[in-house]
Amino acid sequence: MSTVRSRHHRAAHVADIARLLPAIVWAIAILVPLLFLLFISVRTTAAYGAAxxxxxxTFEISNYIAAWNQGAIPIAFLNTIIITAASIIGVVLLAPMAAYGIARWRGRGGGGFYVYFVLGLIVPFQLGLPLLFKLFAGAGLTDTLPGVIVVQIGAGLPLAVFLYTGFLRSVPLELEEAAHIDGAGDLRTFVSIVFPLLRPVTATVVILTAITVWNDLIVSLFFLSTPGNQTLPLATIGFRSLISNNQPVIFACAVITVLPIIVLFIVLQRFFISGLTQGALRG
Known part of the structure; x- marks a missing residue:
């Protein structure tokens, strides 16, 4: 009897390892390049050239000082923070309200609007950038941070509305009906009752929007030309051509570029998976 139990226990253990193996391989594939990035960024040029x-x-913090002081990294860092923060605020303000209207629409129109936003996930928004550039040029929004922010908000809305709508469809109507009985209007009900329930999805939307906007290069190439308006991806390209013979400093610049997003993900990671699965599966 004990032998049978032992075999059953081993089989279950092997099955658990088999289920975890893809996640372990994926984690190694992500962490190893990051570790090499970090290790190279704190080495001297001579040590890097030798091996x-x-x-x-030794850990050369001077590489980070050199990366920060050379090129347009400081102003690009500030510009990227402004664009990313404003885009997140815009998406988090607009997407839940649009999703709330779609999820609670009693007629057929809600489904049509939902399909409209889902199409934004299928059709790459980059296809419309030439037309947007012409429109923004007429409005004086080219080579400005507000112009890029508007584009990024529009690009981030389809996925955010998709996730919020899926989650809102699982929220019981009884909560809103109770608020209406107490005299609350639709706006107050949404702000006081519904929106606080959306925290897991909001954390997911914040992370996905931040990663997309922070790392975006195409929109910046289209709309930004003045060096003072550059974002980090643009500044990093110029930085690499400026000191192409000093790889540790270039890697230090890369660490500076990716560090804020990594910190944001670590802070919000406990909400990320739950918000993504709840929003997507219920949608």
Missing amino acids: PLAFPE
């Missing part, structure tokens, strides 16, 4: 993949014997 590029060796573990650093």
Whole structure:
């Protein structure tokens, strides 16, 4: 009897490992490049030239100082923070209200609007950038941060509305009906009752929007030309051509670029998976 139990226990253990194996492989594939990025960024140029993949014997913080002081990295960092923060605020303000209207629409129109937003996930928004550039040029929004912010908000709305709508369809109507009985209007009901329930999805939307906007290069290439308006992806390209012979400093610049997004994900990670699955599966 004990032998049978032991075999059953081993089989269950092997099955657990088999289920975790893809996640382990994926984690290694993500972490190893990040570790090499970090290790190279704190090495001297001579040590890197002698053994590029060796573990650093000394940690050269001066590489980060050099990366920050050379080129347009500081102003690009500030511009990217402004664009990313404003885009997140815009998406988080507009998407829940649009999704709330779609989820609670009693006629057929709600489904039509929902399909309209879902099409935004299928058709790449980059196809419309030439037309947007002409429209923005007429409105004086080219080579401005507000112009890029408007584009990023529009690009982020389809996925955000999709996730919010899926989650809102699972929220019981009884909560809103009770608020209406107490005399609350639709806006107050949404702000006081519904929106606080959306925190997991909101955290997911914040992370996805931040990653997309922070790393975006195409929109910045289209709309920004003045060096003072550059974002980090644009500044990083110029930085690499400026000091192409100093790889550790270039890697330090890369660490500066990706560090804020990594910190944001670590802070909000406990909401990320639940918000993504609840919003997508129920949609």
